[in-house]
Amino acid sequence: MNVYSIRHQLLKKAINFTSPAFLIQSPVKKPFFSTNSIPNFGSYCSCSSSSSSLSSSSTSLPTVQNPKSNNSLSNPLYHLLPQTQNPNNLVNIICSSLKQYKSSTNTIDTFLTVLQNDIKSILPHLGTHEISRVLLRCQSDPFPALTFFNWVRNDLGFKPSSHNYCILVHILAWSKKYSLAMNLLSELIELVKDVDSDSDIDVFEVLVMCSEDCNWDPVVYDMLIKAYLKRGMIREGFRDFMKCVEVGFVPSVIACNFLLDGLLKLNCIDQCWQIYEEMNRIGIHPNSYTFNILTHVLCKVGDVDKVNEFLEKMEEEGFDPDIVTYNTLIYSYCRQGKLDDAFYLYRIMYRRNMIPDLVSYTALMNGLCRKGNVRYAHQMFHRMVHRGLSPDVVSYNTLICGYCNEGKMQEARSLCYEMIGNEICPDSFTCQILVEGYGREGKLLSALNLVVELQKFGVLVSAHIYDYLIVLLCREDRPFAAKSLLERILQNNYVPRLEIYNELIESLCRCDSAADALLLKSEMAARNINPNLVTYTAIICCLCRISRSVEAESLMEEMLESGVPADPQICRALIQGYCKECDIKKAESLLVYFAMKFQFFDTESFNALARRCFEDGDVSKLMELQNRMLKVGFTPNSLTCKYVIHGLQKATELEQKKKKTLLVE
Incomplete structure (x- = not known):
């Protein structure tokens, strides 16, 4: 199979690799060969043939086009122009310069400024085709x-x-400028990702196409896989690995390990074994990193039998488990609660002259702490x-967490x-587990003292810990202690979130400290933090509860103006507040307003109004209220009927008392 038939096969099958279902399909088994056996594509063509070949290939694949690149250079009168004004000489002039x-x-x-001035008149004729010709003529020296x-x-x-990019990548890789080539590949991948998906640019295919016209190194395809993985595009890296295998390129074991590690992080277990099977099929010899991954x-799967089988196979192939292998197994056993198996491996390590390290001990300590055996x-x-x-912060945190x-x-x-x-x-994390430990024990004062002490030692206390302490104080209805803490930590560049302000405001309102809650709301505005429905609801309910319903109504109007919608x-709260203040007319007016404006037919609010009328003993007012509310759309419930019945009963009793009084007189 020659390189040209390989390319034909690649283009024919390209559509299969772009299918979303590709990642879950088994690869088609095809013959393979090493890239070392592929002849140099550059030896098959001269510079001029390169240009024509490139021109034809440039139209067969989508590219990131320069909009000014399509000027024709076929005018027969161009040869009459001076050399620096003849568009046909553009490439020669640039290369010579x-x-x-x-x-x-x-x-x-x-x-470059001088060059630009020299070719200023023909510069508009510089397009992607001309760029490729210049690059190809600079193959011997990558820096020009x-x-x-x-x-x-x-x-x-x-x-x-994309062709221009890929030609330069080949030139740099051939010249052993791997770092520059990798940077350029990463840039191209990002560029292709940002282009509209309809363009369907395939970097792998363009690299193969461009290798017909210039010197190339198989390492380019390794670099492509690594570039995808470094940008977090694991599935694209997997796709191009399978393409490499499909057309006969043999990736390095390092690229395979990169890919295995990326797939493991994505929890793509089946694809990991698919990579391993392909490695065995095409003769990529795994190393200790491969086996450890x-x-x-x-x-991760938790199949102990398969782990043991795999370790035996690993040893058959001449790889003894190293410290990473043992630590991986010990950590896994501890995570699954299989401490006996973990300690068995710990003892085996000593028998094989493999000294456990800090990771080994920390994993075992973590397993013991999970089982409650902190001692x-x-x-x-x-x-x-x-x-x-020497213990590190992780080993100390493991024990501290266990004790907490x-x-x-x-x-x-x-x-x-x-x-x-x-x-x-x-x-x-140390601070967090200690503070939360004290919080669970209800020892908030100890937690606060600990934070102060740690700050004296120069320990950075995170905003999350301050949030936790403030919320805990608020939920224990100690808002003034929480407010004091907030005022102190604001000096340490702490920026409270809306949720923290809401916790404080709700706690203050539960203690009927509406004035302090309103001050906090003003502080929020000063910090460009907009109050939300939770903020307004807490303060409005508090104001109504302490008979300041007029202020509550004003606050509701402010809330509606700011774009925050009302809720039932x-x-x-407003209806009950006005009823409590015996302002029946205002309460009824608001009830109708909420019904008409927001479609809130709140039966509980209606019943609060009915109860107020019932307590006044004015049955006629109660019946008139019921009739008006029925017209608005309110539906009485059993409690409403109860108030009406009790009102009628109370009115009857009052009438009977009056009659008795008149008879006595």
């Missing part, structure tokens, strides 16, 4: 090629095509120190001080 720059004393910026490309892209403002894959975990910690290993979960806050706090004494700075709870 780039060669002359090597012996020039001018800076690159000065040189890169200089020209950057000049065209940055100074002239042209948009090179696949061990992690098996551990034994602490013993493992001392054993680790005794064997010459058991409510043993004194031991946890002592470990925190021990960390500081050993010059290991507690991190935000606000309606209910």
Whole structure:
């Protein structure tokens, strides 16, 4: 199978790889060969044939086009023009100038400015085809090629095509300028991603096409896979790996390991084994990194039997499990609660002269803490120190978390001080687990004191911890302590969120401290934090509860003007507030307003109004109210009927008392 039939096969099957279902299909088994056996495409064509070949291929694939690149150069009168004004000489002039720059004393910026002035009249004829011709003629030296490309892209403002990018990538890779080639590939991938999906540019296919016209190195296809993975485009990397295999390229084991690791992070377990099967099929020899990644894959699934089988196969192929393998297995067993298996591996490590490291001990301590055996975990910690290993913040946090979960806050706090004494700075997670531990025990004062002490030691206390403390104080109805804490931490560049302000305002309102709640609302406005429905509801309900319904109504009007819609709870609070203040007319007016404006037919508010009329003993008013509300659209319920019946009963009793009084007189 020659390279041209491979390309034909690639283009014929390209559509299969762009199918969304590709990632879940098994690859078609095809013959393969090493890229080392592929002849140099550059040896098949001269510079002129390269241009024609490129021209034909440029139209067969979508590219990122320069809108000024389609000017015709076929005018027969062009040869009558001076050399620097003849568009047909554009490529020759640029290439000649780039060669002359090597012996020039001018800076690159000065040189390019002079060149731009020299060809100013024919510069509009520079398009993607001409850019490719210049690049191909600079293959022997990548720096003029890169200089020209950057000049065209940055100074002239042209948009090179995907072909232009890929030719330069090949040139850089062939010249061993891998870092520059990788940067350019990453840029192209980002460019293709940003282009409309209808353009359907395939970087892999364009790279293969361009390899017909220039020197190339198989490492380019490894780099393409890695470039996708570095940008988090794991599925695209998998797709191009399968394309490489399909057309006969053999990726390196390093690229395979990159891909396996990316697929593992995406939890694409089936695709991991698909990669491994392809590696075996085409002769890519796995290394210890490959086996460690696949061990992690098996551990993630939790199939112990398969793990053991795989380890046996690994040893058959000459790879002894290393410290990473053992740590992966120990961590997995501990996470699944299989401590016996984890400690068995721990003992096996010593028998095989594999000394457990900090990761091994921390994983075992974490497993013991999960099982509630913190004392034994602490013993493992001392054993680790005794064997010459220096604990880090993760191992300390593991123990501290274990003690906090058991409510043993004194031991946890002592470990925190021990960390500081050993010059290991507690991190935000240390602070969080200690503060939350005290919170669960209801020892908020201890939590606050701890935060102050940690700050004195220079420990950075995260905003999340401050949020937690403020919320906890508010929910214990200690809003003034929470407010005091807020005022103090504002000096440390703490920026409270809307949710924190709402917690404070709700807590103040539960304590009927409407004035303080309104002050906090003003502070929010000063910080450009807009109150929401929760903010307004808390304050309005509080004002109504303390007989300040007029202020509450004004606040509701402000809320509606700011674009925050009313809700039935606000309606209910205002109606009940005005009823409490015996302003029946205002209460009825608001009830009708909410019904007509917001379609809130709140029966509870209607009943509050009916109860007020019933308590006044005016049955006629109660019946008239009921009739008016029926016309608006309110439907009485059993409680409404109860108030009407009791009102009639009360009126009858009053009438009978009056008659008795008259008879006595």
